[in-house]
Amino acid sequence: xxxxxxxxxxxxxxxxxxxxxxxxxxxxxxxxxxxxxxxxxxxxxxxxxxxxxxxxxxxxxxxxxxxxxxxxxxxxxxxxxxxxxxxxxxxxxxxxxxxxxxxxxxxxxxxxxxxxxxxxxxxxxxxxxxxxxxxxxxxxxxxxxxxxxxxxxxxxxxxxxxxxxxxxxxxxxxxxxxxxxxxxxxxxxxxxxxxxxxxxxxxxxxxxxxxxxxxxxxxxxxxxxxxxxxxxxxxxxxxxxxxxxxxxxxxxxxxxxxxxxxxxxxxxxxxxxxxxxxxxxxxxxxxxxxxxxxxxxxxxxxxxxxxxxxxxxxxxxxxxxxxxxxxxxxxxxxxxxxxxxxxxxxxxxxxxxxxxxxxxxxxxxxxxxxxxxxxxxxxxxxxxxx
Numbered sequence: 500x501x502x503x504x505x506x507x508x509x510x511x512x513x514x515x516x517x518x519x520x521x522x523x524x525x526x527x528x529x530x531x532x533x534x535x536x537x538x539x540x541x542x543x544x545x546x547x548x549x550x551x552x553x554x555x556x557x558x559x560x561x562x563x564x565x566x567x568x569x570x571x572x573x574x575x576x577x578x579x580x581x582x583x584x585x586x587x588x589x590x591x592x593x594x595x596x597x598x599x600x601x602x603x604x605x606x607x608x609x610x611x612x613x614x615x616x617x618x619x620x621x622x623x624x625x626x627x628x629x630x631x632x633x634x635x636x637x638x639x640x641x642x643x644x645x646x647x648x649x650x651x652x653x654x655x656x657x658x659x660x661x662x663x664x665x666x667x668x669x670x671x672x673x674x675x676x677x678x679x680x681x682x683x684x685x686x687x688x689x690x691x692x693x694x695x696x697x698x699x700x701x702x703x704x705x706x707x708x709x710x711x712x713x714x715x716x717x718x719x720x721x722x723x724x725x726x727x728x729x730x731x732x733x734x735x736x737x738x739x740x741x742x743x744x745x746x747x748x749x750x751x752x753x754x755x756x757x758x759x760x761x762x763x764x765x766x767x768x769x770x771x772x773x774x775x776x777x778x779x780x781x782x783x784x785x786x787x788x789x790x791x792x793x794x795x796x797x798x799x800x801x802x803x804x805x806x807x808x809x810x811x812x813x814x815x816x817x818x819x820x821x822x823x824x825x826x827x828x829x830x831x832x833x834x835x836x837x838x839x840x841x842x843x844x845x846x847x848x849x850x851x852x853x854x855x856x857x858x859x860x861x862x863x864x865x866x867x868x869x870x871x872x873x874x875x876x877x878x879x880x881x882x883x884x885x
Contacts, residue, residue, distance in 0.1 A: 783869030
């Protein structure tokens with residue numbers, strides 16, 4: 500059997516890797532019942548409800564058939580930290596393979612973290628089990644990427660949306676579930692009479708609404724949206740995004756919104772984090788990231804966004820990155836973006852840049868004063884998404 504994945508000493512995340520996140524106030528509990536009470540207590544608006552610290556997920560690479568031996572690891576997520584505040588939407592963007600979906604699974608505890616901590620209301624959910632973990636999963640729900648495969652084709656819509664009530668019967672009494680499911684269908688804009696239909700009888704946008712209704716069933720505080728509109732037509736995307744914004748206001752939800760489409764992320768997000776090869780490259784408000792990017796990778800992403808205005812399109816600088824994305828099984832030393840960066844110097848190969856406000860912007864009242872993991876962070880005029 501393969502040995503469990505272990506972090507080498509050089510791979511261990513540093514405690515100061517992200518110096519600008521909020522302080523974690525842990526809550527000590529004496530029993531599982533006390534932990535459930537803490538997790539079910541309502542969060543105050545404006546307070547961090549989810550705090551991720553130095554989160555790591557390495558998938559082992561093995562060789563051999565009978566006697567497997569680990570020969571390396573795919574560093575899908577390699578030491579990221581961020582906060583999610585009650586009532587806000589945190590967008591996470593980045594190219595395919597950067598670790599966005601792995602982060603979503605780690606936050607749901609669908610994947611076991613290799614290292615790091617995820618605090619929900621002062622409790623590290625990576626160490627929870629039993630009733631306490633069940634309470635976390637009741638309060639943190641997920642909307643999956645593909646509306647065609649995330650719904651069981653053999654179950655009716657009523658059974659799909661009502662299945663969470665079988666696992667958490669305290670949320671809805673058995674005799675009240677049909678009415679509750681119909682209310683959820685009405686909330687997401689579907690006819691309550693569709694309760695006995697099957698997924699194949701709905702369009703893609705309607706299926707995603709069913710997935711959102713399932714996510715809302717247990718009255719969660721956080722919904723993790725893993726590219727929820729990427730498989731939909733543009734017009735349907737707008738309908739689903741508008742629905743999610745309305746539901747956020749109505750139910751006081753917090754979203755982690757993962758997507759490729761930078762325009763959609765800006766439309767729905769309060770803050771945006773940019774990931775590259777398992778690490779967070781830059782994080783800030785939507786205005787800071789889109790109008791005042793300081794990390795070269797963010798600037799390259801924004802320069803690739805289609806611009807409808809012909810005049811703006813003709814006068815903007817298109818940043819073409821050279822080379823391929825390095826393998827997450829063997830990432831570059833120092834800054835992971837240095838092999839494709841036009842600013843790279845010897846320092847970039849030797850030192851891992853901290854995700855912090857650049858020195859040149861500290862104490863300066865400018866939107867560029869936000870966290871960026873670059874030794875030579877500076878503003879660049881990039882015409883981004885509208």
